[in-house]
Each structure stands twice: as C-alpha cells, then as structure tokens.
Amino acid sequence: MIHTMLAIDQISEGYVILLTGLIIVFSALLTLSLFFKFGLPVMLYVYKIITKGSDKKIKDISVKNDEKFTGEIAAAISVAVHLYLHEQHDNENAVLTIKQARKLYSPWSSKIYGIQNRL
Numbered sequence: 001m002i003h004t005m006l007a008i009d010q011i012s013e014g015y016v017i018l019l020t021g022l023i024i025v026f027s028a029l030l031t032l033s034l035f036f037k038f039g040l041p042v043m044l045y046v047y048k049i050i051t052k053g054s055d056k057k058i059k060d061i062s063v064k065n066d067e068k069f070t071g072e073i074a075a076a077i078s079v080a081v082h083l084y085l086h087e088q089h090d091n092e093n094a095v096l097t098i099k100q101a102r103k104l105y106s107p108w109s110s111k112i113y114g115i116q117n118r119l
Helices: 010-050 071-087
Strands: none
Touching: none
16 A cells, blocks of 8 residues: 655645635625615515505505593693603712722733843
8 A cells, every 4th residue: 555645735725725714705695785775675576565464554544533632631731741751860970989909910011020030
C-alpha cells in the first residue's frame, strides 16, 4: 500500500473557502429577491381572497349621534386620562446614599503584570 501526501497549498484552500462563501451569500440574496418579487404578491393576493368577505369599509359603519354626549363629558374624560397618565410617575426623594464597596483584588488592575516586565 502506497501512501501519497496530497499537496494542497494554503492559497488554493483559501480560494475554495472564498468562492463557497460568495456562492452562499449571492444565492441567498437571489432567493430573497425572487421571493419578494414574485412570492410576496402571490401571498398577498391569496390573503385578499381569503379575507374579502370580512372587510367592512368605513362608509358601511353607521355613526350614532348621542344627544347625551356633550363637550363637557369629552373634556372630563380627557382630563381624567391626562391626570391618570401623569400620575404614574412617582415622586422620589432626592436623598442619594452611596456605600463604599469593599475593594477586591483584581489581576486586571495589578501593576506587576505590566508591559515593561519581561519574563
């Protein structure tokens, strides 16, 4: 049995990886562009056919005039909503307490491992 070494240099292997990556990326871009060009309109058309019967236009909705609903009621509702939204922010006291943390040893801040020290 004869063992032969395959001679693959690093440059040709790099080109194979480069071409494989380019083919994957551009095929994904082509697939997405074809989907958005042809697939999405078909899906929207099918969606419109499915939901065609359930659409109500704004003109079809009747508006009932309520004699009891006046501008005063609308103002009271808007004031109540305004007060409710601005009440959600609680008022905190302005006292700031800072506790000094115990300093732990960290090798990142150590001076003995500096750049000037040579092994």
